[in-house]
Each structure stands twice: as C-alpha cells, then as structure tokens.
Amino acid sequence: MANMLEVKGLQKSFGELDVLKDITFDVAQGEVVAVIGPSGSGKSTLLRCLTQLERADGGTVSVCGEPMLTAEGYRDTKTLHQIRLKTGLVFQNFNLFPHMSVLRNITEAPTVVLKTDKAQAQARAKELLKKMGLEAKADAYPCELSGGQQQRVSIARALALSPEILFFDEPTSALDPELTGEILAVIKELAAEGMTMVIVTHEMAFARDVADRVIFMEHGVIVEQGAPSQLFGDSASDRVKQFLARFNG
Amino acid sequence: MTSEEILHLLGLMLQYLMPTLKLFGATLLYAIPLGMVVALMKMCRFKPLSWLTNLYILIMRGTPLLLQIIVVYYSVPTIRSSASCPAGLRTLLERVELKGDAGDVYMFRMILLAFVLNYAAYFAEIFRGGIESIPKGQYEAAAMLGFTRLQTFFRIILPQVVKRVIPASSNEVITLVKDTSLAYAMGYMEIMYIAKKQMTTFSSLTPLFLAGAFYFVMATVLTMLFGLAEKKLDYYK
Known part of the structure; x- marks a missing residue:
C-alpha cells in the first residue's frame, strides 16, 4: 500500500526548546495511527x-506522495495549498464558525475554496450530517449544540473537502466522558471505511481498540511504535x- | 416665548438639522472604513508602520477635537501663505482652499476631514480590540479548510468582529451626533448655530433647550437602532 504520510527526521524548536527531535514515521493508506x-x-506540535499550522525547522515530509517539506525547504505556496486540501484537521475545541449555521459551516469551504456548486455542496453536507446523526441540526448554530455534536459537525466540515488523510488533535479532550463515546464511534466508522487517520489522543482504550499502530512520544522523540497489542501488551520500553501501567491496571 | 414663536423656531431648526445630519453621516461614511484600515495598519507586522499608526492614534485621542478642527481649517491658508511654502504645495493648497461662494464647501470639507481623522482613530481602537478578541483557532480552522487570508478575514473574522464591536461603536456614534455641534465654532450652520443665534434674538434659553431636544431625539433613535442591531446579531454567541 502507498504511504499517505512519510516523515523523516522532522525537527521543530521554539527558541531554545527542542520540541521535536528527529521524528521519523510513515502512515500507510487506510491506516489508523x-x-x-x-x-x-x-504530540500536538x-x-x-x-x-502546516507550524513550520518545521528540519527534516522532510511527504503527504499523499507529494513532497511538502524537502531538504531544500518548504514547497511553493501553491503546492502547499494543494497539499493542505488533501489533509483535514479536527481540533480539540472544534473551532466551528459561530456566526454560520451548521450547514454553512460545512458548505462554506467547498463553495468558496473548491468553487463547488452550492446545491451540490449542500447535498453533500446533508449527507455528511446524516452520517454524523445530525441531520436535524443543519439549521442550528454551533452555540446551540452540545460539545459532542459540535465536534461531529467539525468532523463533517473537514470531510466535506474529501481529504485523503485526516488528523485529530485530542478530539475528545474538551468533552465529558459521556460525549467522548459519540466521537469515538464516528472515528471507528471512518476507520472501517478505510480513512487514513492520525489521532493524537489521551484515550488509551481508544488507541488500543481502533488504532492499527500506536506511536508513543516523549520529549520530542518517538520512544516506541508498533501494534497496540505490542505496546499495551509487552512493551520493550x-x-x-x-x-501505560495505570491504564493496564 | 409664545407657542407660535416656538413652533416657528422648531420649523427653522428643522432646516438646520440637515447640515448636522450631513456632517454626522459623512463622518461615519469615511471614518468607519478608514478606522478599519488604521486598525489593520496598527496590527501590521511591519513595525515602523505600526508605530506611526500608533502615534497618529495617540495624537487624535490625546488632543481635543475642537482644536483639531481649528488646526485643519486654518492649516491650508496658513501654510499656503507662509514664505517657506514650496511652489508645488502652494499650487495644490490654492486648489484646495475654495473661496467666495465655494467657501462653505471648503469649510465643510475641512471640518469633515478633522472629524474623520479623529473618529477613525477611535474606531480603529475599537476594531483592533474586536479583531484581536477573535480566537486564534478561527484562523487555524479557516487555514485548514484552504481559505486565503482575504477570504478568512472577510468571511470568518469580520462578521464576528462586527458583532463584538457594536456596543463600543454605539457609544462612539452617539458621541459623534453630539460632537457635530463643535462645527459651530467654525461658523458651520447647523442646529447649534441657529440655536445660539435665536437665543440672542429672543433673549431666551428656549432655543437652546430645543436644540438639546434635537440631539436627545437623535441620540435616542441611535440607541434604539443599535439595540435592534445587537438583537439581530444575537442568534449566535
């Protein structure tokens, strides 16, 4: 299978602080990491x-087979824009647009950025909302939704651009445990459909049950990566x- | 004053309401967009521009509007007639400074210029506060969805800023309607001008109270309009 993400020797520092040191890993198509x-x-950095929300200081990154960061530096703006459209990101605190209805939150980027026909974008948005179990909320505003519902809208918003790889930055950290389940169910469904996903999470049970591979990071390096059974079962580290002791009990 | 006189006076003052509204409306028309530009200039990453803008805001907010009106009004004739004025500038100023029948046009333009420069500074600070209060996550979400910086500003940020700046802007706008009376000092014929004149004619305070009532009604209408606008934008938090 083709690699959707290839990261080699990625480095990033904020001033004196080296946040990422020599990060190397690949993500295959359809893999959930x-x-x-x-x-x-x-992790979040x-x-x-x-x-592309932060600029790395070194290393190389390819997304969907397209080099994004090479030894010569970042690609041109246009290429970076094209790459970005292939990637979606779901934020910890949703970042929905509060002044737009749920439907418009989802259709805005397709119609404005991709110039998709409005009716077509709306049909697609409704389809996505149905998938998220939120068809009834199309005309609601984000402030009228629960956290779990908002996060599902933000997933639908990311999916509306048909990304080839979807990133999640602690998607359940802002939610209470009861709502966490809703989001994890959606992610499981996406995984079953073959969506390539990289999920930064504190939900250990989720990492164990849904991920094909788990990456453990500390102090800006990957300490260990492998199948969940390996890390949760008998880690070499x-x-x-x-x-994981507290979680494994 | 008899009630007939008061009625006559009211009719007279209504004629002078238009110049007041004209100055008010024209100031808003120019000061609001300019205020947005000034706000963006102050937030500009190119530091010299940001400092220069800050200096402009400091001066505009730190000196009286009346003084600014007088300075702007007299700057053109004073600079033009100064011995050290370069010929090119002099020609330009001579074209700006309209005389005779067009003197009123010159007066209105100079008063308007002072008002716009002053109010743009206040609006700029309000807009800057509004723009800076929008969470960073909104920009990041927009960036991830492929919006350009301009699209992000006009579609995502600005609509939210409008809602946030309405309460502070309403204060400014209501102050402005009353501040238009300062134009009286230059002889601009608006409500304050006619009230003062009639006060002398009738040796009565009534014209002043009537003028006060005009400003009061305008301020109240504006308060209600802003209340409606706030309510209309109340559909989201």
Whole structure:
C-alpha cells in the first residue's frame, strides 16, 4: 500500500526548546495511527507541523506522495495549498464558525475554496450530517449544540473537502466522558471505511481498540511504535510500560 | 416665548438639522472604513508602520477635537501663505482652499476631514480590540479548510468582529451626533448655530433647550437602532 504520510527526521524548536527531535514515521493508506504520550511530549506540535499550522525547522515530509517539506525547504505556496486540501484537521475545541449555521459551516469551504456548486455542496453536507446523526441540526448554530455534536459537525466540515488523510488533535479532550463515546464511534466508522487517520489522543482504550499502530512520544522523540497489542501488551520500553501501567491496571 | 414663536423656531431648526445630519453621516461614511484600515495598519507586522499608526492614534485621542478642527481649517491658508511654502504645495493648497461662494464647501470639507481623522482613530481602537478578541483557532480552522487570508478575514473574522464591536461603536456614534455641534465654532450652520443665534434674538434659553431636544431625539433613535442591531446579531454567541 502507498504511504499517505512519510516523515523523516522532522525537527521543530521554539527558541531554545527542542520540541521535536528527529521524528521519523510513515502512515500507510487506510491506516489508523494513534499518537500517545505525556503532556508536553510534542504530540500536538507534530500534528501542527504535519498540517502546516507550524513550520518545521528540519527534516522532510511527504503527504499523499507529494513532497511538502524537502531538504531544500518548504514547497511553493501553491503546492502547499494543494497539499493542505488533501489533509483535514479536527481540533480539540472544534473551532466551528459561530456566526454560520451548521450547514454553512460545512458548505462554506467547498463553495468558496473548491468553487463547488452550492446545491451540490449542500447535498453533500446533508449527507455528511446524516452520517454524523445530525441531520436535524443543519439549521442550528454551533452555540446551540452540545460539545459532542459540535465536534461531529467539525468532523463533517473537514470531510466535506474529501481529504485523503485526516488528523485529530485530542478530539475528545474538551468533552465529558459521556460525549467522548459519540466521537469515538464516528472515528471507528471512518476507520472501517478505510480513512487514513492520525489521532493524537489521551484515550488509551481508544488507541488500543481502533488504532492499527500506536506511536508513543516523549520529549520530542518517538520512544516506541508498533501494534497496540505490542505496546499495551509487552512493551520493550520501561517508560512505555510505566506510562501505560495505570491504564493496564 | 409664545407657542407660535416656538413652533416657528422648531420649523427653522428643522432646516438646520440637515447640515448636522450631513456632517454626522459623512463622518461615519469615511471614518468607519478608514478606522478599519488604521486598525489593520496598527496590527501590521511591519513595525515602523505600526508605530506611526500608533502615534497618529495617540495624537487624535490625546488632543481635543475642537482644536483639531481649528488646526485643519486654518492649516491650508496658513501654510499656503507662509514664505517657506514650496511652489508645488502652494499650487495644490490654492486648489484646495475654495473661496467666495465655494467657501462653505471648503469649510465643510475641512471640518469633515478633522472629524474623520479623529473618529477613525477611535474606531480603529475599537476594531483592533474586536479583531484581536477573535480566537486564534478561527484562523487555524479557516487555514485548514484552504481559505486565503482575504477570504478568512472577510468571511470568518469580520462578521464576528462586527458583532463584538457594536456596543463600543454605539457609544462612539452617539458621541459623534453630539460632537457635530463643535462645527459651530467654525461658523458651520447647523442646529447649534441657529440655536445660539435665536437665543440672542429672543433673549431666551428656549432655543437652546430645543436644540438639546434635537440631539436627545437623535441620540435616542441611535440607541434604539443599535439595540435592534445587537438583537439581530444575537442568534449566535
């Protein structure tokens, strides 16, 4: 299978602080990768570098076979824009547009950025909302929805651009445990459909049950990566064992 | 004053309402867009521009509007007639400074210029506060969806800024309607001008109270309009 993401020697520092040191990993098409690790390990920064929200300081990144960051630096603006449209990001705190209805939150980018016909974009948005179990909320405003519903809208919004790889930045951290389940169910469904996903999460059970591969990060490096059964079962790393001890019980 | 005199006076003052509204409307028409530009200039990453803009705002907010009106009004004739004025500038100023029948046009333009420069500074600070209050996540979400910077500003940020700046802007606009009375100092014939004149004619305070009533009604109407606007934008938080 083709690699949807190829990351080699990725580096990022904020001033003196090296947040990412030599990160290397690939993600195959249809693979679901969970990134776990303690706070401050660089997980979110990694995601932000892969989605161009932060500029990395070194290394190379290819997205969907298209080099994004090469040894010579970042590609031109136009190419970066094209790459970005192939990637979606679901934020921890949703970041829905509060002044737009749910439907318009989803149709705005397709109609404005991709110049999709309005009726077509709306039909697609309704389809996505149905999939998220939110067909009745098309005309509601984000402030009228629960956190879990808002997050599902934001997933629909990302999907409306038909991304080839979807990133999640702690998608359930702002939700109470009851609502967390809704989001995890949606992600499971996407995984079953073959969506390539990279999920930064604190939900260990979720990482274990849904991910094809788990990456454990700490201090800006990948300590270990492998199948969930490997990390959760018998990790080679004492640090990983220790981190997961509380969860494994 | 008899009630007939008061009625006559009211009719007279209504004729002078138009110049007041003209100055008010024209100031808003120019000061609001200019205020947005000034706000963006102040937030500009090119520091010298940001500092220069800040200096402009400091001066406009730190000195009286009346003084600014007088300075703007007299700057053209004073600079033009100064011995050290370069010929090119002099020609330009001579074209700006209209005389005779067009003197009123010159007066209105100069007063308007002072009002616009002053109010743009206040609006700029309100708009800047509004723009900076929009969470970073809105920009990031827009970027991830492929919106350009301009699309992000006009479709995502600005509509939210409008809602947030309405309460503060309503204060400015209501102050402006009363501030138009300062134009009286330059001889601009608006409500304050006729009220003062009639006060002398009738040796009565009534014209002043009537003028006050005009401003009061305008301010109240504006308050209600802004209340409606706030309500209309209340559909989201």
